[in-house]
Amino acid sequence: MKHHAIIRIAAKFLIPPILLFALYVQFHGDFGPGGGFQAGVLFAVGFILYALMSGLSDAQHALPMSAVRICLASGVLIYAGVGVVCMVLGGRFLEYDVLAKDGHSGQHLGILLVELGVGITVFGVMVAVFYAFAGRSREADR
Amino acid sequence: MVALAIVRTHNLVAVVMLSGIYSLVSAALFVILDAVDVAFTEAAVGAGISTILMLGTLALVGTEEHVVVKHRVVPVLVVLVTGAVLVYGTVDMPPFGAPHNPVHEHVAPRYLAETPERIGIPNVVTAVLASYRGYDTMGEVTVVFTAGVGVLLLLGRRRRRRDDPK
Numbered sequence: 001m002k003h004h005a006i007i008r009i010a011a012k013f014l015i016p017p018i019l020l021f022a023l024y025v026q027f028h029g030d031f032g033p034g035g036g037f038q039a040g041v042l043f044a045v046g047f048i049l050y051a052l053m054s055g056l057s058d059a060q061h062a063l064p065m066s067a068v069r070i071c072l073a074s075g076v077l078i079y080a081g082v083g084v085v086c087m088v089l090g091g092r093f094l095e096y097d098v099l100a101k102d103g104h105s106g107q108h109l110g111i112l113l114v115e116l117g118v119g120i121t122v123f124g125v126m127v128a129v130f131y132a133f134a135g136r137s138r139e140a141d142r
Numbered sequence: 143m144v145a146l147a148i149v150r151t152h153n154l155v156a157v158v159m160l161s162g163i164y165s166l167v168s169a170a171l172f173v174i175l176d177a178v179d180v181a182f183t184e185a186a187v188g189a190g191i192s193t194i195l196m197l198g199t200l201a202l203v204g205t206e207e208h209v210v211v212k213h214r215v216v217p218v219l220v221v222l223v224t225g226a227v228l229v230y231g232t233v234d235m236p237p238f239g240a241p242h243n244p245v246h247e248h249v250a251p252r253y254l255a256e257t258p259e260r261i262g263i264p265n266v267v268t269a270v271l272a273s274y275r276g277y278d279t280m281g282e283v284t285v286v287f288t289a290g291v292g293v294l295l296l297l298g299r300r301r302r303r304r305d306d307p308k
Binding site: 094124 | 178179181182183186187190191194195198199201202264265267268269271272273276277279280282283284286287289290291293294296297
């Protein structure tokens, strides 16, 4: 798809808003529809669009597989880590009230962090699956 | 209708496109049912990512379905009987959308009443998902993670060449 100027330029215009919207969905999940799952998927779509536009090798140059693997694991780690921090601070597992001075901001912070973990893992999984499939087809072409 | 078209079509690219349309239609249905969060997920995951991944798969396996013309009576019977049993099961369900259905009188009123003062965020769906049901969501994330690891184990590595001794 490297030579289709229209597709390339359209994608170039689309990718930044997609990524920005993903971040909005991620951090606005407390107030409107959305949250980690959707944001992770949207962010991954932005990357996959880039990979479709400029080729898998460029995409893997921008975001190498090792980074994707780290994303994959660190999201779950953040989620469980928030739970453990709650326990250390004297609450129960995933009881966010103890994270800040009053319950509301503690809940807020906890939900934000947990959703961030969800988003990172979902993003990592989506990109990893796409890389796996796309890498396979390129090898099969050879 | 879309599902029927999927069954009847043999070109797999068309099938993938139709399933994307199916997802989009169900997302619209969820919006009508006031489930914006679910609709959002369905549109992003069902219509967006899965279509791309299915197209990626098609690039691997080819785009034409291997047509087998066989007319079996037993599978049709099984499907009909199962469907009839399921429909019979819905006869006892409470009327759709009635305010005194069990689902509306279990924990939902408590969540709706408590969320503003206990959690303090406007989106009750997020409050239920991340706070009241935090364990469930953690399980879901772990499932997603496990699925990703599984795909990586199956497909992520370089394929060894047949003639390669190693």
